[in-house]
Amino acid sequence: MTDRVINTIRPSAWILAGVSTPLLLVLMILKSRGVPMLGILPWNPLLYAGAALVAIFSALLFTQQMSWIALKMLTGDKAKFFGIVLGLTFAALLITQQGSIFCGLMRRTAGQVEDIRGADLWVMDANVRYVDDVKPMIESNLYRVRGVEGVEWAVPLYKGNARLKLKTIGRDKKPLDVIEQVILLGVDDASLVGSPPPERILVGSLTDLRKTDALLIDFNRLPKLFPGEQWDQAPAMPGLRQKAGDSISRWITNLASRAKSSESLPTPDEQYRAAQREFYKRFVGREVEMNDHRGIIVGVCEATRTFQSNPVVYTMYSRAKQYVPRERKLLSYVLAKTADGVKPGEVAERIASQTGLKARTSWEFMKETMWYYFQYTGIPINFGITTLLGFLVGTAIAGQTFYNFTIENLKQFGSLKAMGATNLRIVGMILLQATVVGLLGYGLGVGLATLFGIVSQGGELAFFTWWPVLPIAGVAIVLICVLASILCIRRVMVLEPAVVFRG
Amino acid sequence: METLTDHTVASHQSPAIAPPELAGNVAVKIRGVTKHFGRGEQRVTALNGIDWDVYKGQMSMIIGPSGCGKTTLLSVIAGILNCDSGSVNLFGEEVSRFSDGRRTKFRSVNIGFIFQQYNLLPALTAAENAAIPLVIGGWSKSRAVARACEVLEGLGMGKKKESFPSQLSGGQQQRVAIARSLVHSPRLLVCDEPTAALDHETGLTVMEMLRKAAVRPDRAVIVVTHDNRVFHFGDRIARMDDGRMVEVTERTAEEAVLVSGEQDDVAA
Ligand SMILES: Nc1ncnc2c1ncn2[C@@H]1O[C@H](COP(=O)(O)OP(=O)(O)O)[C@@H](O)[C@H]1O
Ligand SMILES: [Mg+2]
16 A cells, blocks of 8 residues: 555656755745744755756766666665665754754854844953953943944943842742842943844833833743743744644635735734733733842843853843942943944954954854854864764765665666666766755755754754755765765676676 | 578588688687686686687577586677687677777677576566667667567567566566567677576477577577577587587487477568
């Protein structure tokens, strides 16, 4: 029964699926909001399709009229064919998925740099190595930065740790005193630069931060502060099935009634946002205490998860000093914006030379932070080894299956050679077979990894497909195929056609 | 049709070599061919100075005990194995001096193969299998398969064109192999133990079919076998032993009678 089903799936359908899977999934990623888009090149599917065409046509060039024989040999034994494709899919999936998690982890280390929009330059003490390595500066540095040519504006940012105390109820419904270390961010009083972007504010609004003792708190770690809350009722991210189902039903109703999209029901994402607003509303107005000073939660936001598991609390710069024990210097960073028509990099150099401070563009600072964590903490490197291992395991499995396949076909290639097929043609046939399984495996693997990314999006898992991950996975698959092919080609080249007469 | 039952052949210095009056009929001319395998202690002399002529319009048989070098000789003749010394001349061309590429090209045009284990590609249908030599020769798939179907029909396999090798009996598979070997009208057909994997009945049928379909005035057919039940299908029989050709005999008139359909017009 399953045999019949598999038999009816023609190889052409598989090729189509392999080409279209990454295309569709990447389009889905681009469409769904809130997904880090930085990582996915919009032209990746185009690149993939282009590479597919080039690879297939160059293989066809060698095989000429024999290409159909190569393809039939490849797909003749369905079980083996699926075995090879699965092996390569697995390899591509493993590499893309592990690579994405690795990139996601690395990116988290610099999450707080990425979170701050508007400013494009970070100015700091010359000895700061990464974003969590705060070395307070004297306040006058702010004015010195403002004086540099090419700086449109510059604002202060406080970043530090504070001890937050609050009275709440525990899981056992008994009163509970919670003391938690939090990351305190003091944003510029006037402009509020440094606070999360408006679309990340779930409850309340940015300007509420100007109210007396106002705090904005990150929803990610709230369960640590209020363990007694009914967290089982917190809204869950809409799953992929929900989203896909919604798009399909939406499409059908649109087709049927030609209704305008504005009249239709909210999407699962919109429903999720609404549910979040409804749920997190309850925290507004609750009182906390830091350094014997009162704080009132006026809003709940979503901060990018960082490596630290501490809750992130936003307040105003002028008020931050109350919440931490007395410190002589309070200025952690100066966030600056370059004037129109000036390159941020040039301005950064000018700031550095004029003030003796360190100035970096946001992207440079992110890179430095990630590099620091990469070098000095074991976590990324350990995880990198896992990634590498995934790569090797995937390579071994896929290479092995494909190599075995060609070795089993050696006698058939021998017959073809005896009948007058040139070595070049046979090599072309092997390359064509490798190309087809490689493209299918890559397409399906990357597609599945993307699916995994969409499903896990918004959860604890750091998943970020930085664009180099895709070509790296591609190169890996090409390597596997080329390596296995070369081994087989060597065997075929030295194959005496006379073997065909041996039993 | 010229008959080659003239017994002057036997009285010639060596019966393996054609007398001058028959030289024009020679398709394959082998002189002093030797072939060794392995080195040192393991060195085996598979062919030890073979001289042999193969005529067009005939089925020539190579017989002899297992391991005497039959397959090796056939491989050398077919140009899929290089000999150590000696010359192989096919249709006036010194194939043993060809480059690999040229010999491969020569094979694809001039030689048809039939193997003991049929060697059909399991993923291809009977018609597609039979079409392979044409495809190697550069034909498009559809033209090649159409031509292969005609040949299969001529061999009584018209109904099995779409079957895969796994769905065919041994005899049917060997018939597909015969179609494949003839589809591109080669001038030389080489068959290694074509009946060894078949039962007696089927073996005879396959040999009959092979004779009928393959033997043409302008084509030489060489069959290697150690199956004494099919010896009588050969017009000339070359007996080998230990890498040498020990005896070449013409088929007797009594043996010829055993081959049914011999009076049919096979020279069409
Ligand atoms: N590829 C090879 N390597 C080593 N020895 C071989 C090889 N092919 C054949 N031989 C040896 O050459 C001799 C002749 O073999 P073969 O031509 O296959 O005999 P036949 O076909 O008459 O049974 C045998 O002794 C065999 O072991
Ligand atoms: Mg043999």
